Amino acid sequence: MRYNQASFFLKTILSSSVLFFVSANAQTNYSAKNNISLVISGTSTLHDWDMKSTNGDFNGHFTLNAAGVITAIPSITFSTNVLELKSGKGAMDKNAYKTLKTEKAPLVNFQSNSNTVTNLNGGNFLVKAIGKLTLAGTTRDAEVVATCKVNTDNSIAVTGTKKVSMKDFAMEPPSFMMGTIKTGNDVTLKFDFKLTSH
Numbered sequence: 596m597r598y599n600q601a602s603f604f605l606k607t608i609l610s611s612s613v614l615f616f617v618s619a620n621a622q623t624n625y626s627a628k629n630n631i632s633l634v635i636s637g638t639s640t641l642h643d644w645d646m647k648s649t650n651g652d653f654n655g656h657f658t659l660n661a662a663g664v665i666t667a668i669p670s671i672t673f674s675t676n677v678l679e680l681k682s683g684k685g686a687m688d689k690n691a692y693k694t695l696k697t698e699k700a701p702l703v704n705f706q707s708n709s710n711t712v713t714n715l716n717g718g719n720f721l722v723k724a725i726g727k728l729t730l731a732g733t734t735r736d737a738e739v740v741a742t743c744k745v746n747t748d749n750s751i752a753v754t755g756t757k758k759v760s761m762k763d764f765a766m767e768p769p770s771f772m773m774g775t776i777k778t779g780n781d782v783t784l785k786f787d788f789k790l791t792s793h
Contacts, residue, residue, distance in 0.1 A: 622669065623792045625751055627653040630789035633675060638779035646682045646691060651675035653753075653788055663745045665720045668710040674702050690769040694761070700732030705739060712743075719744050728757075730764040741786075751790040758783050 631651040637644055652674050658667040677697045682688055707726035715721055720743040728737035741755030761768050761780050768778045 622656055622658045625653075625655050625657050625790035625792050627651075627788045627790045630791070631675075632785075632787040633680070634785040635680060635782050636785065637782040639776055641776045644682060644687065644778070646680040646688070648675060648679040648681065650679040653790065655790065657751065657790075659745070663718075663749070664714060665712050665722075665743060665745065665751075668707075668712060668722060668724075671707040671710060671724050671726070672705070674704045676701055677703060694731070694766050694769045696731040696766075700729075702729070704729040705737070707739075715742075722753075728759075730759065731766050733764040733766075735763060749792055753788040753790060754786065756783055756785050 628651070629649075631649055631653065633648045633651055635646045653672070655671040656669045657665055658669065660666055677692060677695045678701060680688075680691070682691070705724075705726060705728050707724040709726075710722060710724045713721040713723075722741045722743055724739045724741070726737065726739075727734050728739075729735075737757070739755065739757050741753050744752045746752060759782050761782060768780050770777045
């Protein structure tokens with residue numbers, strides 16, 4: 596009888612501990628469609644340039660504990676249509692779309708294979724996402740580093756940058772004015788997302 600009581604007591608404690616761990620480390624799906632800022636910045640022999648978009652599709656699974664601390668990020672995916680990127684100059688956009696091969700590869704995609712989270716001061720978290728980045732139809736291994744902050748409304752602010760070599764993705768840096776103006780090979784992707792749970 597005592598053995599059965601002890602066994603029942605132990606099982607109850609273990610079950611309660613598992614339930615507490617699961618509830619305190621809940622995995623939640625976060626996404627962003629309308630709260631996105633994506634900027635591609637580069638250089639040229641004439642001046643620096645930017646192409647901007649506020650459209651894209653981000654989805655990620657975040658594990659947070661009861662204190663709102665991000666403990667893990669099992670998966671991240673992001674995609675955007677290249678044609679949503681605009682510089683405000685039609686001729687430049689046309690050349691950029693040609694370089695990015697939008698007719699055959701209209702999307703920019705990133706999908707993580709593994710993510711590490713480091714808790715920083717002030718409720719900020721450093722995230723290193725390792726996965727596959729696809730530009731102009733070419734896919735390469737890539738590491739993307741971002742800073743995340745959990746807001747009081749449980750939304751998550753994500754910001755970061757990623758430098759990319761166009762030639763690594765089989766792109767030829769575009770030129771203008773019969774080749775008299777040439778763009779640099781390296782571009783920087785800057786992103787700012789507000790993620791909401793559902």
